[in-house]
Amino acid sequence: MNLFADFDTRIKNALETIDFIKEKRSEVDFGRLTVEPPRDQSHGDVATNAAMVLAKPLGTNPRALADLISAALRNxxxxxxxxxxxxxFINIRLSTGYWQRLLSSIISAGTDYGRSVVGSGKKTNVEYVSANPTGPMHVGHCRGAVVGDALANLLSFAGYDVIKEYYINDAGGQIEVLARSVFLRYREALGETIGDIPAGLYPGDYLVPVGKELADEFGPRLHNMPEEEWMPLVKDRAVAAMMVMIREDLEALNVHHDVFFSERTLHAEGAKLIRAAINDLTFKGHVYKGKLPPPKGQLPEDWEDRDQTLFRSTEVGDDIDRPLIKSDGSYTYFAADVAYFKEKYDRGFDEMIYVLGADHGGYVKRLEAVARAVSDGKAKLTVLLCQLVKLYRDGEPVKMSKRSGDFVTLREVVDEVGRDSVRFMMLYRKNSEPLDFDFAKVTEQSKDNPVFYVQYAHARCMSVFRQAKDAFPDLDFDSLDLASTVGAISDPNELQLVAKLAEYPRIVESAALSQEPHRIAFYLYDLASFFHAHWNKGKEQPELRFVNDKNRELSIARLGLVRAVASVLRSGLGITGTAAPEEMR
Incomplete structure (x- = not known):
């Protein structure tokens, strides 16, 4: 049961009973009406702006209209x-019986409580991480990985048909640099002294085992081949080895993809997919031959002072037109972006979400322009940018990794503090805002550490059931129907906790529609705060404790409340990709 959806319907039904409104029904639109929690909980349980938004079209005073609506709602x-x-503003307070029935429905739904159909099965592709396969993932990839994975989980929970995708950038110049770097390590594995790694190559020690594997497979044969023969062999094996490493890093972070799409696919068979995408744009009138004016500031790599094949992207929302084919006939990187979007669109996706680093801000308008042109405005493309993560240890910046050579690896962070701490903290700030990650703070066992505080709330819920088994050893918990026992829940503190649980479906829907998974993390912290506060009141007032061996019926009812809290915590933690522990020491 979604309390706010329920009362949205009830309020609209009440409006339809008011003669003054029925007379002018064709002149008013209920679409702007909102039903939400009041800003101050002391004002009530539900608030609506109905009188505020309907007064003007009805030609009346908001306060007078609010009095009419209030009278109807009292029925x-x-x-x-x-x-x-x-x-x-109209504030509504609900009956105890309503809260009890709502709590019963939450218990019955379990971890499916809050699941929504707002996505209406819309086929959605969420592409995230997509790190170049040139080395282990670094902490800069971590935030996008978590945001993308949690967003995909959230959208799926909200009724979207979601595919999680990783785009393997395995066709650019960086792959040739990787191959040369690996070939150097291969020579080293053969016993050659290579000295300092030349500038421009990847210096990390992670390439040493890749070079050794090549030496074991080929012996000195590669060394005796011309470059045009060894280069494709080394490229294939180097990319494969890097993807194994990246998949292991993602697994350590509890990040999983449904599809790994290789950029090489776009260039296969004479770049068949790229040619098809450009032909499609040409047919639609979005392509022309011409010159681009020199851009202000530093010239981009794909700018040429001669005729090129250009995408008329300014006509579909971009700042400048974009080159697709250079004057020498080669395709630009952007042409591959066009082909990749078209490939997704041809797979039937209604919406494509790209989760990118903040340094890709310049890609937003051009990608949105591609979506409009390729799909004729039928598909939606959204780019979410993740700001930088700064690592600290007790307030001091963390030094670079020895393993990578020039950055801190994701795996090092996960191995030190655990994936739950990494995932939850990466979501505990909006992705568009910078994030400071302090190793010391995320391992504290205190209220100031959000992931501990939320997980501890779930562990405490589980401890209540262990206490109940000790207090009532004859009780068969497996067959106990807690949803039917909540009639004794009536204390205002308990009802406040139920009210907090009632917000969850609304939070899920708003987070999904706004594509902001951090809202789930914030809500979980608030719910944990309510639960811990009620637990602490039980220390001061024994009559509020969840388990009272002198009152079996009340204890069982309160177990239902605890079960509901645990289910919502477990559901939300599942969306964030974080574990819900039963015990914490």
Whole structure:
């Protein structure tokens, strides 16, 4: 049950009973009406702006209209109180019986509570990480990996048909640099002294075992081949080895993809897919031959002062037109981007989401232009940019990794603090804002460490059931129908906790629609705070404790409340990709 969707319907039904509104029904639109928690919980359980948004089209005063609406709402048996605040906000307080039925439905739904159909099965592709296969993943990839994975989980939970995708950049110049770097390590494995790694090659020690594998497979034969023969062999094996390493890094972070799409696919068979994409744009009138004016500032790699094949991207929202084919007949990197989007669109996706680093901000308009041109405006493309992560240890910046040569690897961070801490903290700030990650703070066992605080709340829930088994050893917990036992839940503190649980479906839907998975992490922290606060009240007031061996019926009812809290915590932690531990020491 979604409380706010339920009362959205009830309020609209109440409006339809008011003669004054029925007379002018054709003149008013209920679409701007909102139903949400009041800013101050002391004002009520549900608030609506109905009178504020309907007064003008109805030609009346908001306060007077609010009084009429309030009178209609008082006829609802689940409404215990209605009040009007300010210029016409309506605050509604619900009956205890309503909260009890809502709690029962939460218990029955379990971890499916909050699951939504707002996505309507829309086929959605979320592409994230897509790190160049030239080495281990670094902490800069970590945030995009977590945001993309959590967003895909969230959208799936909200009713979207989601595919998680990784784009392997295995066709650019960086792959040739990788191959040369590996070939150097291959020579080293054969016993040659290579000295310092030349500038421009990848210096990390992670390439040493790749060179050794080549030496074991080929012996000195590669060394005796001309470059045009050894280069493709080394490229294939180097990329394969890097993808094994990247998949292991992703697994350590609990990040999984459904599809790994190779850029080489676009260039196969004489770049068949790229040619097809350009032909499609040409047919639609989006391609022409011409020159681009020199851009301000530093010239990009693909700018030429001569005729090129250009995408008329300014007509579909971009700042400048983009080159597709250079004057020498070779395709630009952007041409591959066009082909990749078309390939996704041809697979039937309604929406494509790209999760990129902040340094890709310049890609947003051009990719959106591609989506409009390729799909004739039918498909939606969204780019989410993840700002930088700065690593600290007790407030001091963390030094670079020895293994990588010039950066801190994702695996080092996960191995030190655990994947749960990494994942939750990467979501505990909006992706468009910079994030400071302090190794010391994310391992603290305190309220100041969000992941500990939320996981501890779940562990405490589980401890309540262990206490109940000790208190009532004859009770068969496996056959206990907790959803039918909540009639004894009536204390205001308990009902506040139920009200917090009631917000979850709304949070899920708003987070999915806004594509902001951090909202789930924030909500979980708030729910944990409510639960811990109620736990602490039980220390001061024994009558509020979840388990009371002197009152079996009340204890069982409260077990239902605890079960509901645990289910929502477990559901939300599942969306974030974080574990829900049963014990914490």
């Amino acid at each position: 609802d048996p689940d409404v215990s109180e209605v009040s009007v605040a300010g210029p016409g």
